[in-house]
Amino acid sequence: KAGVTQTPRYLIKTRGQQVTLSCSPISGHRSVSWYQQTPGQGLQFLFEYFSETQRNKGNFPGRFSGRQFSNSRSEMNVSTLELGDSALYLCASSGQGAANEKLFFGSGTQLSVL
Amino acid sequence: AQSVTQLDSHVSVSEGTPVLLRCNYSSSYSPSLFWYVQHPNKGLQLLLKYTSAATLVKGINGFEAEFKKSETSFHLTKPSAHMSDAAEYFCVVTASNTGNQFYFGTGTSLTVIP
Numbered sequence: 001k002a003g004v005t006q007t008p009r010y011l012i013k014t015r016g017q018q019v020t021l022s023c024s025p026i027s028g029h030r031s032v033s034w035y036q037q038t039p040g041q042g043l044q045f046l047f048e049y050f051s052e053t054q055r056n057k058g059n060f061p062g063r064f065s066g067r068q069f070s071n072s073r074s075e076m077n078v079s080t081l082e083l084g085d086s087a088l089y090l091c092a093s094s095g096q097g098a099a100n101e102k103l104f105f106g107s108g109t110q111l112s113v114l
Numbered sequence: 115a116q117s118v119t120q121l122d123s124h125v126s127v128s129e130g131t132p133v134l135l136r137c138n139y140s141s142s143y144s145p146s147l148f149w150y151v152q153h154p155n156k157g158l159q160l161l162l163k164y165t166s167a168a169t170l171v172k173g174i175n176g177f178e179a180e181f182k183k184s185e186t187s188f189h190l191t192k193p194s195a196h197m198s199d200a201a202e203y204f205c206v207v208t209a210s211n212t213g214n215q216f217y218f219g220t221g222t223s224l225t226v227i228p
Contacts, residue, residue: 004157033214043204043218056215090158092214099208100146100165103216105158 001027004106006091012112018079021109023091025072029104031055031097032074034066037088037108046089049074050097078111086113116141118188118205120219128227133177133192135222137205140186147188148206148216149179158204164188175199200226 005024013019025032033048033056045058049068066076072093078085088110092103121136139145149161162173169181175198179190188205205219 031214035218042220045209045215045217048214056209058215092158094214097214099214100163101214102160102163103150103158103214107157 004091004093004104006106006109008109010110013081014114015081017081021076021089023074025093026104029093029095030072031094032068033092034076035090037090081113083113087111116207116209116217118207118217118219120205120222122222124223126225126227127195129197130194133195135190135203137188138186139188139207141207146208149190150204150206152202195226197226200224
């Protein structure tokens with residue numbers, strides 16, 4: 001069974017641009033969540049999607065958005081990039097998205113904003 | 115509100131000696147607690163989880179953790195460290211009763227000295 005796949009692995013953008021990151025969950029998983037990992041802030045929750053609906057949202061500005069498709073694949077978009085958006089973006093999937101369920105993480109997309 | 119505090123940002127042990135990584139939590143309801151491990155250039159992997167079934171939880175690779183409600187702690191231990199245990203460890207608490215939303219601690223970097 002294939003794991004969680006994130007593309008691209010690396011991205012370099014400049015301030016003001018926008019970026020779209022992609023995540024394919026494990027087959028059969030319906031919940032996809034996104035995290036931002038930085039050396040200073042650690043892992044911070046962005047949002048979670050379940051059956052194409054955003055179910056939970058973290059404390060990030062509206063420039064960060066996402067969506068989930070009918071096949072559970074998810075995309076995350078960041079508009080008007082800022083230097084502080086440079087981070088490793090991790091996607092995680094789980095079967096039913098229960099509060100005590102194990103998360104399966106992808107390897108992440110390393111975003112650098114210049 | 116839910117949160118976790120990892121009391122040590124760095125821990126160094128000699129190979130073959132015990133490992134103790136400390137975590138305190140705060141939760142307004144009965145929490146689910148987890149420990150995840152992140153090896154360099156690898157994805158996050160679940161070590162173990164507590165979901166109220168038993169206070170002593172056994173995980174993979176010889177790790178275990180004990181849930182102590184009176185002390186609001188969930189420390190991770192291993193009797194004998196191995197070189198392959200060198201990694202970043204994260205204590206995690208459920209942030210919501212519905213869906214996958216988790217608060218990650220700031221992480222503890224474990225170094226194993228040969």
